[in-house]
Amino acid sequence: MERDTFRIAFTAVVALLAAYSILPWALRYPVLLGKTRVWEPDPQFAHLRETCRALHPVQLHGCEKFKIIGDSLFAACAADWDLRRKWFPPMGEFGMSLEDQDIIRDSLYMVDLKTKELTLLSMPNFPEHVDFCVHGMDFVEVSPGEFSVYMVNHRRDASVVEKFRHKSGSKEILHLATFNGIQQGLVNPNDIFAVPVSSSSSTSQNAFFVTNDHYFRTSRLGRVLEQYLRLPTGSLYYHSTSTGFHKVRGRLPSANGITGFQDHKFDSTPLANMIFVASILDGVVTAYRYVPGKVAEKGGFTKVRDFTFDFVMDNLAMSQDGRWLYLTGHGEPGNLDRHWRSPNEVPSASVSYRMSLTELGAYFGNKGEIGESRVERIVVDRMGLIGNASTTAVGDDTLNKYWISGLTFRGIMECNLYTNLPDGEDMD
């Protein structure tokens, strides 16, 4: 009798668990894998691809992340594709040992969007024998015309964050520091948000947030489990001179893209001190608010809300006017690894959306008045016609331009955001 009671109770608990957590988790699979996807962008973007041209397809290859500041586009790109295929921790490539004579020297490029002139930024004081394997990065203006640049560097001995200084108009970046968060658990850094510098405070020196996408580094089994079970093993770190690396959030299923507001014109709006972090294996972007200089203290870092999407996004980007959050990533993530191995045989769908930030009730008011926001589907490209495995995109409504790049893209695509065709007009 008692045994029956136990059985019934056990079954009930399992059923409840299934209903409340396992079922919603399981039901996300077909959505995120693209099985239920309608392979069309929104009608107003149906002809966007026809307006695209590749900027510098010969030099710019695999620019996983880029950022636009004013008229300059900065892109972190692979320099030697054979080396990238051998060594790129984000894709689980660890095929180069420390003894290997080759040194990885990837590139940070600058494209002048007015003249299209391309500049490879030199690194005159970066140690010659040290790897430079680039991935996520961010720029922040620290004084007029002077930028701090933070870049993830997947060196063979450790994945670290490098800090550089760049002066606008110059053709170089000067290396200032290397930050290594391995002791604190930052083993797989992915992308960075550089915290804007406040004029007076020194507590925010070298302040940035960095995502950690996996818990496991080289363990194949660990990585497979993390990926296929969508385990919440990613995390988010904050770094500053006074705090060192400090984990502000754990339990994020593959924390990847991160962005926020840097321009001081947002300081008096509810968007000030807000960042967005993508937990890509859940297709979720979370908005957080931080207190400058007090991120590591109690109440210094709080969650605002989650936004759920129907694809595995990668990097996030903010339009320069602060009105749109761009999310770009993978429409059929099940193909990504096979595309990486056979780029000429298997396409990897590129997907890019944007979410309006101005429609979120009073810009994320603090009385709970946050509604849903308009989401626009700009690129939904199953065959990778615009490029395969997109990772970063951003648009500019004033210039009517849109840029997109990805893991295996050649060049950065520059397109018209609006093609001036009335909704629904048929070109065919």
Ligand SMILES: *[C@@H]1O[C@H](CO)[C@@H](O)[C@H](O)[C@H]1NC(C)=O
């Ligand atoms: C994307 O990948 C497919 C399959 O490998 C290939 O046919 C296509 O040309 C690629 N797209 C671009 C823009 O290179």
